[in-house]
Amino acid sequence: MKWLFAKRGSNLISLIFIVSLVYGAFFTGSNSSNNKKHTTTQLLMGTLVSITTWGVEDKKESKAVADAFLEIARVESLMSSHKKSSQVSLINLKQSQIVDKELLELIKEAQRIKKLSNGAFDLGLGKLITMWGFSTDNPPNKPPEDTEIASWLNEFKEGDGIAISEKNNSISITKQAIALDLGGIAKGYAIDRAIVSLKKSGVQNALVNAGGDLRGIGKKGDKPWRVGIQHPRKQDKLIVATQWSNGQNVDMAMVTSGDYERFFIYKEKRYHHILNPKNGYPAKSGLQSVSVQTNSATLADGLSTAFFVLGEKASKELLKQIEDVEILIVRSDGTHWQSKGFRGEWL
Amino acid sequence: MKNLGFKFFSLLKKATYPADRWVMAISAIILIALVIQPHRAGDEVSIYKDNQLLMNLSLNSDSITPVEGRLGEVKIEVKDGQARLLEYSSLRLIGTKTGWIKNRGEIAVCVPCGILIQIKGDKKPATTEQKEKLFDGIAR
Amino acid sequence: MKTDIRPDLLIAYFAAAAVAAHVLEAAIPGPGPWFKMGLANIFTLVAFFHLGWGAAAIVSIIRVVAGSLALGTFLSPTFFLSFSGATGAVALMGVVALSPFRLGPVGVSILASLAHMVSQVVMAWVLIIGHDGIFLALPWFLIGSWFTGLVNGLLAFLILKRVAQHQTMEIVWR
Structure with missing residues (x-):
C-alpha cells in the first residue's frame, strides 16, 4: 500500500480512525442492543397483548416476556368461560366445583367489588351475556327478545347466588339464572399476573x-x-395523554370501559356490551367511557365496569368511599370530568 | 497480464494527487460498509398463528400466501413493500387492524382466525421530534 | 493552462464529443439506464479541469439535452433521469471547485459518478418506483459507479495531458 499515500505512518492511523468512525456510525444505528425499549405482541384473550420492556438485555428480555405471556395464557385457560375446560366453565356446568385457591381469591375479590358497587359489577351474568352474544366470534346484530331478558331478570333478581367455601376450596352456584363470567375482571387479573411474572424475572421497567x-x-x-387514551368515537384520535410518574417510579394500572368496544347498531340504537345487572340491558348511564387508574389492574378492570354502569353521580359517591382510585369519564355529549388525582392531560 | 497490472497502477499513481487517493479510499470504505450491513429487518413480515411463528415473507417480492387459520384459510398478500391480510372465510370479524402495513413493528391481525402478521424489527421513530410525541401504548 | 483556441469553441468541441459518446453508448445494449460507463462524462471532466466549472456545467447540459434530442428521448422519463444525474454531478463539481482540496480528475470523477448515481436513483424513486426497496440496491449501483468513475477519471487524465501539451484542437480527436 506504499504507493497509495504520500506519508506512511500518520495516514495509516487516520485511515484506521476513519474506518472505525464510519463502521461505528453505520452499525450502532441498527444494533438492537442499543435500542433499550422492546415490544412483543401476542394474540391472547381474544385481543392483542403487548409487553414493552425497557433497559433489559436481549436474552433476558425474551425469556422474561415469554414467561409473562405464558402466565397470561395460563390465567386465560383457568378463567375463561369460553374455554370449555376452564375451571370457570366447570363451575357453570356442574354448579359446584373445587377450584384453585387463586380462582377462589379472584372470585372473592369480584364479590367484594360487586358489594362495593351495589351490584353494578356482577360476575354472574354469564347467561345474560350469552343471550346478547357479545362474546362469540360472530358478533350479534340484533338484541334478544324482551321476554327472554325479562324472564332471566326475574330469576336473577333476588339474592346472591354464589357460595364460596373457603374450607373446601369450592365455588357453588345456587341460582339457575347465574353463570359465572369473569370477563369484567379477568383481563385485569391477567395483566397483574404478567407484571408479577416480569418482576420475578428481574424486569423493573x-x-x-x-x-x-x-x-x-x-x-x-x-x-x-x-x-394515549383513544377517542371513544374516532379510532385514530387520542383524547388524553397519560404519563406514568413525574420523577418517582409509579406502578399504576389503567383500564377503560366504553360503549364502543363491542357494540352493534339496531334500528338506529346502539347496543353495547356493558350490561346493567338491574335491567338486563346495556347500561344507559350517560357515559361513553370510564377510565380508572389504581395500583391493581384487577381492581381497575372491575371498577371501570362498575363506574360505567353506575353513571356519573353514583360513581362520584362511590369514589368518596374508596382510596387511591382515580377516574376519567367521558359523557355521551363528549364533555369530560376527571378526579383530581387522575394522571392525564386532555389533548 | 501482470505487466498490464503494473502499467495500470503506475498510471494511477501519476494521475492522482494525495487528495484523490483519500477520496478513493474513503468512498470505497463507505461503500463496502453499506454493502455488508446486515439485512435490515424492515424487509420481512412474520406470520404467526396462535402466537407461533409460521414463516417469514420477504416484502421485496409480491406474493399471495395462504395460511390455515382457526376459521379457515387466510391469505397474506405482499405488494409494493407492504403486507396485508387479504381474505378470510369467516363472516364478520373483530379484527383489530386489517389494512396494509409496511413499517417495522406494525401489526395486522384477524383475532378469531388466530392469525397475526407483523413487520419484523423494532419500531423506529423517524425523527427525534416524533420520538417525543411517541406513545408507548394506546388505552381504550 | 490555456490553449490558443477560443474557450467557447473548445466547449463546443467538448460538448460535441460528449454527445457523440452519449449516443454511442446508448447504442450498446445493457441491463438498464444505470449500467452504462458514462463515457460522456469524460468530456465534462476535461472541460472542468481545463476551463473551469462553468464550462463543465455547459458541456453537461448540452450533452443531456442534445443527446436526448438525438435519441428521441427528450422530456421522457429517461431524460429526467439523465438530467437529474448530470445536475447532481455538476453540483458536486461546484462544491469541489469551491473547496480547498486539490483534487485531480480521478477523485472528482469518482465523486461526481457517485453523486450522479444517487441523484438518478432519487429521481427514479420520485418519478417511477415509489417504494423504498430501490434504496436497497443503491449500494451495489454505487460500487459500479465507483469503478466507472475511476476509469473515466483516468481517461480524462490522459486526454487532459494531451490537451495541455498541444496547442491545437486536433488533439481532442486524436
Missing part, C-alpha cells in the same frame, strides 16, 4: 397492554411511560 387495558411499572430511562 415494563408496560403491559392487553387490548387497551394497561399496567406500567418503572420508566424508560429518565422518561415516564406515556400512554
Whole structure:
C-alpha cells in the first residue's frame, strides 16, 4: 500500500480512525442492543397483548416476556368461560366445583367489588351475556327478545347466588339464572399476573397492554411511560395523554370501559356490551367511557365496569368511599370530568 | 497480464494527487460498509398463528400466501413493500387492524382466525421530534 | 493552462464529443439506464479541469439535452433521469471547485459518478418506483459507479495531458 499515500505512518492511523468512525456510525444505528425499549405482541384473550420492556438485555428480555405471556395464557385457560375446560366453565356446568385457591381469591375479590358497587359489577351474568352474544366470534346484530331478558331478570333478581367455601376450596352456584363470567375482571387479573411474572424475572421497567387495558411499572430511562387514551368515537384520535410518574417510579394500572368496544347498531340504537345487572340491558348511564387508574389492574378492570354502569353521580359517591382510585369519564355529549388525582392531560 | 497490472497502477499513481487517493479510499470504505450491513429487518413480515411463528415473507417480492387459520384459510398478500391480510372465510370479524402495513413493528391481525402478521424489527421513530410525541401504548 | 483556441469553441468541441459518446453508448445494449460507463462524462471532466466549472456545467447540459434530442428521448422519463444525474454531478463539481482540496480528475470523477448515481436513483424513486426497496440496491449501483468513475477519471487524465501539451484542437480527436 506504499504507493497509495504520500506519508506512511500518520495516514495509516487516520485511515484506521476513519474506518472505525464510519463502521461505528453505520452499525450502532441498527444494533438492537442499543435500542433499550422492546415490544412483543401476542394474540391472547381474544385481543392483542403487548409487553414493552425497557433497559433489559436481549436474552433476558425474551425469556422474561415469554414467561409473562405464558402466565397470561395460563390465567386465560383457568378463567375463561369460553374455554370449555376452564375451571370457570366447570363451575357453570356442574354448579359446584373445587377450584384453585387463586380462582377462589379472584372470585372473592369480584364479590367484594360487586358489594362495593351495589351490584353494578356482577360476575354472574354469564347467561345474560350469552343471550346478547357479545362474546362469540360472530358478533350479534340484533338484541334478544324482551321476554327472554325479562324472564332471566326475574330469576336473577333476588339474592346472591354464589357460595364460596373457603374450607373446601369450592365455588357453588345456587341460582339457575347465574353463570359465572369473569370477563369484567379477568383481563385485569391477567395483566397483574404478567407484571408479577416480569418482576420475578428481574424486569423493573415494563408496560403491559392487553387490548387497551394497561399496567406500567418503572420508566424508560429518565422518561415516564406515556400512554394515549383513544377517542371513544374516532379510532385514530387520542383524547388524553397519560404519563406514568413525574420523577418517582409509579406502578399504576389503567383500564377503560366504553360503549364502543363491542357494540352493534339496531334500528338506529346502539347496543353495547356493558350490561346493567338491574335491567338486563346495556347500561344507559350517560357515559361513553370510564377510565380508572389504581395500583391493581384487577381492581381497575372491575371498577371501570362498575363506574360505567353506575353513571356519573353514583360513581362520584362511590369514589368518596374508596382510596387511591382515580377516574376519567367521558359523557355521551363528549364533555369530560376527571378526579383530581387522575394522571392525564386532555389533548 | 501482470505487466498490464503494473502499467495500470503506475498510471494511477501519476494521475492522482494525495487528495484523490483519500477520496478513493474513503468512498470505497463507505461503500463496502453499506454493502455488508446486515439485512435490515424492515424487509420481512412474520406470520404467526396462535402466537407461533409460521414463516417469514420477504416484502421485496409480491406474493399471495395462504395460511390455515382457526376459521379457515387466510391469505397474506405482499405488494409494493407492504403486507396485508387479504381474505378470510369467516363472516364478520373483530379484527383489530386489517389494512396494509409496511413499517417495522406494525401489526395486522384477524383475532378469531388466530392469525397475526407483523413487520419484523423494532419500531423506529423517524425523527427525534416524533420520538417525543411517541406513545408507548394506546388505552381504550 | 490555456490553449490558443477560443474557450467557447473548445466547449463546443467538448460538448460535441460528449454527445457523440452519449449516443454511442446508448447504442450498446445493457441491463438498464444505470449500467452504462458514462463515457460522456469524460468530456465534462476535461472541460472542468481545463476551463473551469462553468464550462463543465455547459458541456453537461448540452450533452443531456442534445443527446436526448438525438435519441428521441427528450422530456421522457429517461431524460429526467439523465438530467437529474448530470445536475447532481455538476453540483458536486461546484462544491469541489469551491473547496480547498486539490483534487485531480480521478477523485472528482469518482465523486461526481457517485453523486450522479444517487441523484438518478432519487429521481427514479420520485418519478417511477415509489417504494423504498430501490434504496436497497443503491449500494451495489454505487460500487459500479465507483469503478466507472475511476476509469473515466483516468481517461480524462490522459486526454487532459494531451490537451495541455498541444496547442491545437486536433488533439481532442486524436
